[in-house]
Amino acid sequence: MSTSSGTNTGTSTDKVQKAETKLDQPLGQRNKATGGGKAKRVKQRLTSRWATFAAIVIAVIWTIPTFGLLVSSIRTPDEIRTTGWWNIFVSPSFTLENYAEVLTVSGASSANLGQYFVNSLVIAIPAALFPIALATMAAYAFAWIKFKGSGALFVLVFALQIVPLQMALVPLLQIFSGVLGISGTFPAVWIAHTIFGLPLCIFLLHNFISEIPGEVVEAARVDGANHTQIFFRIIIPLSLPALASIGIFQFLWVWNDLLVALVFSGGTADVAPLTQRLAELVGNFGRNTERLPAAAFISLIIPLIVFFSLQRYFVRGLLAGSTKG
Amino acid sequence: MxxxxxxxxxxxxxxxxxxxxxxxxxxxxTDEPGAGGDLDCSAYEAYGTxxxxxxxxxxxxxxxxxxxxxxxxxxxxxxxxxxxxxxxxxxxxxxxxxxxxxxxxxxxxxxxxxxxxxxxxxxxxxxxxxxxxxxxxxxxxxxxxxxxxxxxxxxxxxxxxxxxKGYIWYSPADFEENGYEIPTTWDEMIALTDQMTERNEGAYRPWCVGFGSGDATGWPGTDWVEDSVLRFAGPEAYDAWVAGELEFSSPEITDAIERVGEILLDPEYVNGGYGGVESIVSTTFNDGGLPILDGNCSMHHQASFYEAQWGEGVTVAPDGDIWAFITPPASADDGPAVTxxxxxxxxxxxxxxxxxxxxxxxxxxxxxxxxxxxxxxxxxxxxxxxxxxxxxxxxxxxxxxxxxxxxxxDASDLMPAEVGTSSFWTGMVDWVSGTVTTDELTEFIDSTFP
Amino acid sequence: MADFLSDFAEKFGLMFLGLAAFAAVVGILLFLADRAPKRGRDVLQLLIFLLPAGILLTVGLIYPAVNTTVLSFFNRNSQEFVGFDNFVWMFTQPQIQITLLNTLVWVALVPTLSTIFGLAYAVFIDKSKGEKVLKSLVFMPMAISFVGAGIIWRFMYEYRAEGFSEQIGVLNQIIVWVGGEPQQFLQNSPWNTFFLIIVMVWIQTGFAMVLLSAAIKGVPVEIVEASRLDGANPWQTFWNVTVPGIRSTLVVVVTTISIATLKVFDIVRAMTGGNFDTSVVANEMYTQAFNRGEFGQGSALALVLFVMVLPIVVYNVRIMRKQKEIR
CATH class of the missing domain: 3.40.190.10 (Periplasmic binding protein-like II)
Structure with missing residues (x-):
C-alpha cells in the first residue's frame, strides 16, 4: 500500500517525462515525504492495543454476515431451512449441490445464472468505460479551459447527481424506443448507465484533475501544445490512478445495479443482468431459500476479483484533494 | 404485485x-402435430395467414x-x-x-x-x-x-x-387419525378448531398462516376476508363492497372481518409451527402451510395454486398426503360459493x-x-x-x-389500487400485528377510498 | 453448452463492436479538435470536450428533471393541472409523513455512522500488519449488490418464535443465548428502520474507509511529526492535524454517501417492500409512479428529494468556491 502511494510517477510514459520533471517538485516532494516517512510513522501510529482490538472487532462484525452466507451456501437445503449456519461447527457438513444447481442445471426452471453472468459482464464493461472517458474530457474542460460560466455549469453538473433515477426512466425510455429504436438492447443499457454515472464521475475526476499543478499544463501550453495534446500527453497519464479507481467504482455500481437494468434491458434473459435474476430468486423466497446463498455468492465473485486485483489503485487514485485544508 | x-x-x-x-x-x-410435418391447420384457418x-x-x-x-x-x-x-x-x-x-x-x-x-x-x-x-x-x-x-x-x-381461492388444505391422514370430520359449515369449522386445540403443545396449533410476500405482504389476509364476506354477507353485498358502495365499516363487512379475526387473532388457534399471532406477518405465504407436513398444524387457508408449494414427493389427492376442501359456507343450505x-x-x-x-x-x-x-x-x-x-x-x-x-x-384485485393493492394489504398486516383494532382497521381502509 | 458458447461469443462480439464504435467517435472528435482551424479554435475545442457529456446529461437528466417538476403539478396521468394538490396529499397522508421522517433519519444516520466507522477503522489499521486483508474485509460489502445484501441480512434477521423452532438467524440466536426473547427485527416499527439502516452502513463504511485511508496516507508526515514534537498526544494529533488534513476528502465522502442514501431504494424494497412503516421517499416514489401509475404524486415526491439534497449541494458549492480562491 504505502509503496504504491509513493510511485505515482512510475505509471507515466516516456511522452510525459518532460512534463513530469517540471511537475514533480510539489507533488514529488509530497510523495517522497510520504514514502520516506513510513518507518517513523509505524512508531507514531495513533493505534494502541485497544485500537487494534477495536479494528479486529469491526472487521469481524463486518465479515460475519457474508461469512454466514458462504457457510449457508455449502449446507444442504434441509439444513438451511431448519438450523442456523453456525451449527456447521457442531455438525460439519459440506455440499456443492447448491452451486451445481444454480450454475449448471439447464432448463427453464433453473436459476440459469451462466447466461445472466455473461449479460452482466457485457453490460458492465462498456458502462464503466464510456462514462469515464467522457467524464475525463468534461472534467478537463472544467478544470483547465477557461470559459464564461464554467463555475455555474460545473455546479449544475454536480447538482445533477440528485436527480432521482426513477424520474428519468420514462423520458429516457421514450427516446430509446421512439427516436433510437434500441430499447431492450445492450446499447440502451450502456447509454443509460453512462448518463447516470456521468455527474459523479465528472465531480470526482474534476477534484483530481484540477489538482494537477498548473505549471505543468502551462509549460505544455507554452511549448505550443493544444488541448488535445495536453489531454493525451499530460492529463491522461497523470490521472491514470484516478481513472482506474473511479472506473472500478463505476464498474461495481453498474454490476450491482438493478433499477436501470430492469427498465432498459427489457427484463429478458437475453439482456438482463445477474442482479435481476437474483431479485427474481428472492421473490421466490421460501421455495428457493437453499439456492439463494449460492446464487448470491456467485454474483459477488467478479466484483471481488476486480477489487482485489486493482486495489492498489485506490490509494493514489482517490487521494484527490486530500492534502488541501 | x-x-x-x-x-x-x-x-x-x-x-x-x-x-x-x-x-x-x-x-x-401420439398424433402430435409436427411429428411428421403434417400439421393439421384446420383449427387455425379462421385466423388467416x-x-x-x-x-x-x-x-x-x-x-x-x-x-x-x-x-x-x-x-x-x-x-x-x-x-x-x-x-x-x-x-x-x-x-x-x-x-x-x-x-x-x-x-x-x-x-x-x-x-x-x-x-x-x-x-x-x-x-x-x-x-x-x-x-x-x-x-x-x-x-x-x-x-x-x-x-x-x-x-x-x-x-x-x-x-x-378459499381452499383449506389439510392432511387426510391427520384427520383420520384424530377422527376429524370435514366441516360443512363455518361454525363446524370453528368447533373443529376448538377440538384441535386439545393438541396444543410445543409448536402445534390448529391453523398455520403466512402473510409475508415482499411489498405485497398482507394479501393472504384479504383472501380470508373475501371468503368470509362472500359467505356471511352474500354475493350482492360482496359486489356492493367491491364497488365501494358498502363500506368496510358497515355492519356486514365488519362482522365478516371479525369472524376471520376469531381465528387469526386467537393465539390458541394460530400459528402452528411458527409462533403466536405476531408471527403471521413474518412467515412468507410460500412457507405458510408447510407445518401441516410436520404435524405442527392441521389447516391452512390458501388458493389452488398452493398445490405447487408442497414440494416433491408429496401427493396431493383425497387419499394422499395433502388434500383440500373449499372453505365451508355460513349455513349448510347455502350453495357452493368460491372466490x-x-x-x-x-x-x-x-x-x-x-x-x-x-x-x-x-x-x-x-x-x-x-x-x-x-x-x-x-x-x-x-x-x-x-x-x-x-x-x-x-x-x-x-x-x-x-x-x-x-x-x-378476488375483491382486492378489483378494488381501486389505493385500497386493493395498498391499504387493504397494509391494514391486514397492522390488524394481525395487533397495532389496530377491527374498528380502526375498517375506518382506515374506508379513508383511503379515492 | 454449445448454445451457451455461441451466446457468449455473440454478446462479447457486440460488446467489442460497441467499444470500438465509441472509441472511434471519441477519437474522431479529439482529432478534429487537434486539427481545428486557428479561427474559433478555442470555442471548438471547448465544445468537443464538453459536448458529449453535455448532450447526454441534457437529454438524460436535465430534461427529465424539468419534466418531473412540471408533472408534480399535474394529476396521476398528467392530463390535468392540479396545483399543489400532490404536495398537500404528501404532507397530510400519515403514511407519507412517516416515509419523509424515515428518509430524514436515514440521511442523518447513514453518512454519519459510515464515516465514523470508516474513519476509525482507517486510523486503527493504518500501517498495521495485515492492513490489506483488514481493509478488504470491510470493503467487501461494497462489492455486494443491494439485492445480495438484502439476502444476507434477511438471513441475519431471521425470526423464529420461542418454543416453536430453533433460531436460524444469528442475531436472534445471540439474544436467546443471553436469555432474551427473539425479536422480529424487520417487522417491529419504528426500530425496523434502524435495522435497515445498519445494512446501508455496513455497505457504505467500506467506501468511506478506502477513501479516508488514502487521504490519511496523504497527510504530510512532517506536520504530524511537528505536532508530535510539540507534545500533542495521538488524540490531539488526530484532531488537530489529521482531520483538517483530510477535510476535503471527508466532504466528498459524506456528500457521496448522503446522496446515495437519499436515493436508497433496493434495500428497502428487497427487505420489507416498504411495509411496517419502513418506506423511504425513493421507494415510495417508485411505488406511486410505477406500481400505482400515480405519476403526479411520484413526481412530487421526487421534487421533495431534490429539496432535501439542496443543502448538501449548497455546502459543496461553497467549499468549491473557497478552494478556487485558494488557488
Missing part, C-alpha cells in the same frame, strides 16, 4: 404437469410456465405465419407503466389483475378488443368473466387462466395480427392446448376438465364450470 407473486409459485406444478404429459406421450400412440408478421406478448409468467405458454401457441404460429415474441419478466406489472408511458408498449400483455387492466384502460393505452375476440368470449366465458374486461360498456380484454383470481389479455394496438393472437388466446382450442400441458386451470367453458394435470385441477375446473357455483373475483 400480489398476482406476480402468486404466479411465481406455479412453476413447479407446471413442471410436474409437463413431465406427466411427456410420460403420457410416450405411452399413448400473416407472412412475416410478429406479435410481442408481454407477461409476468416465467420459467417452466413460460415454456408451456410458448408451446401452447406453436401450432398457431406454424399455421398462421405469425411469430409470437414472448417476453416474460416478473417485473412486468410495474414495467408496463413505464413502457406504456414511454410509448414502448408491447402488442399484447397478459395482465394478472383487473385493477391494473382498468387503470391502463382509463389512461387510454389499451385498445378495445376486436369483434372476433368478443365473439370468442361470448361463446366460451361467463358473463361475469367478460365483465372484468369491460369498462363503460366497451369490451377490452379477454380472460385467460384462473385460480380458485377466485384470473388474468386477462389486453391489446395495445389494433393490428390484425395482434387481434388474431388475442382471438386465439380467448378460444377453447388454446385453453385445451394450455391446460393439457399441465399446472394451470382456466374458467373457459369449452375446456375439458379431464385434461388438467392433477386431481385438484380437475376439481377446480369443475367448480368453475358448475353453473350453480356462485363465483366472485
Amino acid at each position: 400480489s398476482s406476480t407473486l402468486r404466479r411465481r409459485v406455479l412453476a413447479p406444478a407446471a413442471a410436474v404437469g409437463a413431465l406427466s404429459l411427456v410420460l403420457a406421450g410416450c405411452a399413448a400412440d 400473416f407472412e412475416g408478421e410478429s406479435v410481442e406478448v408481454y407477461a409476468t409468467i416465467v420459467e417452466v410456465e413460460a415454456d408451456d405458454l410458448v408451446t401452447s401457441w406453436s401450432d398457431f404460429e406454424d399455421c398462421t405465419g405469425i411469430t409470437i415474441d414472448y417476453v416474460g419478466t416478473q417485473e412486468a406489472e410495474t414495467q408496463i407503466n413505464v413502457r406504456a408511458a414511454a410509448g414502448d408498449a408491447p402488442d399484447l400483455m397478459i395482465i394478472p389483475q383487473p385493477g391494473l387492466l382498468q387503470r391502463l384502460i382509463a389512461d387510454g393505452y389499451v385498445e378495445p378488443a376486436a369483434s372476433s375476440v368478443e365473439d370468442n368470449v361470448d361463446e366460451f366465458w361467463s358473463e361475469s368473466w367478460k365483465g372484468y374486461g369491460t369498462v363503460d360498456g366497451t369490451f377490452y380484454a379477454a380472460p385467460l387462466l384462473a385460480s380458485v 377466485g383470481g384470473g388474468e386477462f389479455v389486453a391489446a395495445f394496438n389494433d393490428r390484425e395480427a395482434t387481434s388474431a393472437v388475442q382471438t386465439y388466446l380467448a378460444s377453447d382450442t388454446w385453453a385445451n392446448n394450455r391446460v393439457a400441458l399441465g399446472g394451470v386451470i382456466s374458467a373457459n367453458q369449452g375446456l375439458d376438465p379431464s385434461l388438467a394435470s392433477s386431481q385438484l385441477g380437475v376439481q377446480s375446473i369443475e367448480i368453475l364450470q358448475n353453473p350453480d357455483t356462485v363465483f366472485r373475483f
Whole structure:
C-alpha cells in the first residue's frame, strides 16, 4: 500500500517525462515525504492495543454476515431451512449441490445464472468505460479551459447527481424506443448507465484533475501544445490512478445495479443482468431459500476479483484533494 | 404485485404437469402435430395467414410456465405465419407503466389483475378488443368473466387462466387419525378448531398462516376476508363492497372481518409451527402451510395454486398426503360459493395480427392446448376438465364450470389500487400485528377510498 | 453448452463492436479538435470536450428533471393541472409523513455512522500488519449488490418464535443465548428502520474507509511529526492535524454517501417492500409512479428529494468556491 502511494510517477510514459520533471517538485516532494516517512510513522501510529482490538472487532462484525452466507451456501437445503449456519461447527457438513444447481442445471426452471453472468459482464464493461472517458474530457474542460460560466455549469453538473433515477426512466425510455429504436438492447443499457454515472464521475475526476499543478499544463501550453495534446500527453497519464479507481467504482455500481437494468434491458434473459435474476430468486423466497446463498455468492465473485486485483489503485487514485485544508 | 407473486409459485406444478404429459406421450400412440410435418391447420384457418408478421406478448409468467405458454401457441404460429415474441419478466406489472408511458408498449400483455387492466384502460393505452375476440368470449366465458374486461360498456380484454381461492388444505391422514370430520359449515369449522386445540403443545396449533410476500405482504389476509364476506354477507353485498358502495365499516363487512379475526387473532388457534399471532406477518405465504407436513398444524387457508408449494414427493389427492376442501359456507343450505383470481389479455394496438393472437388466446382450442400441458386451470367453458394435470385441477375446473357455483373475483384485485393493492394489504398486516383494532382497521381502509 | 458458447461469443462480439464504435467517435472528435482551424479554435475545442457529456446529461437528466417538476403539478396521468394538490396529499397522508421522517433519519444516520466507522477503522489499521486483508474485509460489502445484501441480512434477521423452532438467524440466536426473547427485527416499527439502516452502513463504511485511508496516507508526515514534537498526544494529533488534513476528502465522502442514501431504494424494497412503516421517499416514489401509475404524486415526491439534497449541494458549492480562491 504505502509503496504504491509513493510511485505515482512510475505509471507515466516516456511522452510525459518532460512534463513530469517540471511537475514533480510539489507533488514529488509530497510523495517522497510520504514514502520516506513510513518507518517513523509505524512508531507514531495513533493505534494502541485497544485500537487494534477495536479494528479486529469491526472487521469481524463486518465479515460475519457474508461469512454466514458462504457457510449457508455449502449446507444442504434441509439444513438451511431448519438450523442456523453456525451449527456447521457442531455438525460439519459440506455440499456443492447448491452451486451445481444454480450454475449448471439447464432448463427453464433453473436459476440459469451462466447466461445472466455473461449479460452482466457485457453490460458492465462498456458502462464503466464510456462514462469515464467522457467524464475525463468534461472534467478537463472544467478544470483547465477557461470559459464564461464554467463555475455555474460545473455546479449544475454536480447538482445533477440528485436527480432521482426513477424520474428519468420514462423520458429516457421514450427516446430509446421512439427516436433510437434500441430499447431492450445492450446499447440502451450502456447509454443509460453512462448518463447516470456521468455527474459523479465528472465531480470526482474534476477534484483530481484540477489538482494537477498548473505549471505543468502551462509549460505544455507554452511549448505550443493544444488541448488535445495536453489531454493525451499530460492529463491522461497523470490521472491514470484516478481513472482506474473511479472506473472500478463505476464498474461495481453498474454490476450491482438493478433499477436501470430492469427498465432498459427489457427484463429478458437475453439482456438482463445477474442482479435481476437474483431479485427474481428472492421473490421466490421460501421455495428457493437453499439456492439463494449460492446464487448470491456467485454474483459477488467478479466484483471481488476486480477489487482485489486493482486495489492498489485506490490509494493514489482517490487521494484527490486530500492534502488541501 | 400480489398476482406476480402468486404466479411465481406455479412453476413447479407446471413442471410436474409437463413431465406427466411427456410420460403420457410416450405411452399413448401420439398424433402430435409436427411429428411428421403434417400439421393439421384446420383449427387455425379462421385466423388467416400473416407472412412475416410478429406479435410481442408481454407477461409476468416465467420459467417452466413460460415454456408451456410458448408451446401452447406453436401450432398457431406454424399455421398462421405469425411469430409470437414472448417476453416474460416478473417485473412486468410495474414495467408496463413505464413502457406504456414511454410509448414502448408491447402488442399484447397478459395482465394478472383487473385493477391494473382498468387503470391502463382509463389512461387510454389499451385498445378495445376486436369483434372476433368478443365473439370468442361470448361463446366460451361467463358473463361475469367478460365483465372484468369491460369498462363503460366497451369490451377490452379477454380472460385467460384462473385460480380458485378459499381452499383449506389439510392432511387426510391427520384427520383420520384424530377422527376429524370435514366441516360443512363455518361454525363446524370453528368447533373443529376448538377440538384441535386439545393438541396444543410445543409448536402445534390448529391453523398455520403466512402473510409475508415482499411489498405485497398482507394479501393472504384479504383472501380470508373475501371468503368470509362472500359467505356471511352474500354475493350482492360482496359486489356492493367491491364497488365501494358498502363500506368496510358497515355492519356486514365488519362482522365478516371479525369472524376471520376469531381465528387469526386467537393465539390458541394460530400459528402452528411458527409462533403466536405476531408471527403471521413474518412467515412468507410460500412457507405458510408447510407445518401441516410436520404435524405442527392441521389447516391452512390458501388458493389452488398452493398445490405447487408442497414440494416433491408429496401427493396431493383425497387419499394422499395433502388434500383440500373449499372453505365451508355460513349455513349448510347455502350453495357452493368460491372466490377466485384470473388474468386477462389486453391489446395495445389494433393490428390484425395482434387481434388474431388475442382471438386465439380467448378460444377453447388454446385453453385445451394450455391446460393439457399441465399446472394451470382456466374458467373457459369449452375446456375439458379431464385434461388438467392433477386431481385438484380437475376439481377446480369443475367448480368453475358448475353453473350453480356462485363465483366472485378476488375483491382486492378489483378494488381501486389505493385500497386493493395498498391499504387493504397494509391494514391486514397492522390488524394481525395487533397495532389496530377491527374498528380502526375498517375506518382506515374506508379513508383511503379515492 | 454449445448454445451457451455461441451466446457468449455473440454478446462479447457486440460488446467489442460497441467499444470500438465509441472509441472511434471519441477519437474522431479529439482529432478534429487537434486539427481545428486557428479561427474559433478555442470555442471548438471547448465544445468537443464538453459536448458529449453535455448532450447526454441534457437529454438524460436535465430534461427529465424539468419534466418531473412540471408533472408534480399535474394529476396521476398528467392530463390535468392540479396545483399543489400532490404536495398537500404528501404532507397530510400519515403514511407519507412517516416515509419523509424515515428518509430524514436515514440521511442523518447513514453518512454519519459510515464515516465514523470508516474513519476509525482507517486510523486503527493504518500501517498495521495485515492492513490489506483488514481493509478488504470491510470493503467487501461494497462489492455486494443491494439485492445480495438484502439476502444476507434477511438471513441475519431471521425470526423464529420461542418454543416453536430453533433460531436460524444469528442475531436472534445471540439474544436467546443471553436469555432474551427473539425479536422480529424487520417487522417491529419504528426500530425496523434502524435495522435497515445498519445494512446501508455496513455497505457504505467500506467506501468511506478506502477513501479516508488514502487521504490519511496523504497527510504530510512532517506536520504530524511537528505536532508530535510539540507534545500533542495521538488524540490531539488526530484532531488537530489529521482531520483538517483530510477535510476535503471527508466532504466528498459524506456528500457521496448522503446522496446515495437519499436515493436508497433496493434495500428497502428487497427487505420489507416498504411495509411496517419502513418506506423511504425513493421507494415510495417508485411505488406511486410505477406500481400505482400515480405519476403526479411520484413526481412530487421526487421534487421533495431534490429539496432535501439542496443543502448538501449548497455546502459543496461553497467549499468549491473557497478552494478556487485558494488557488
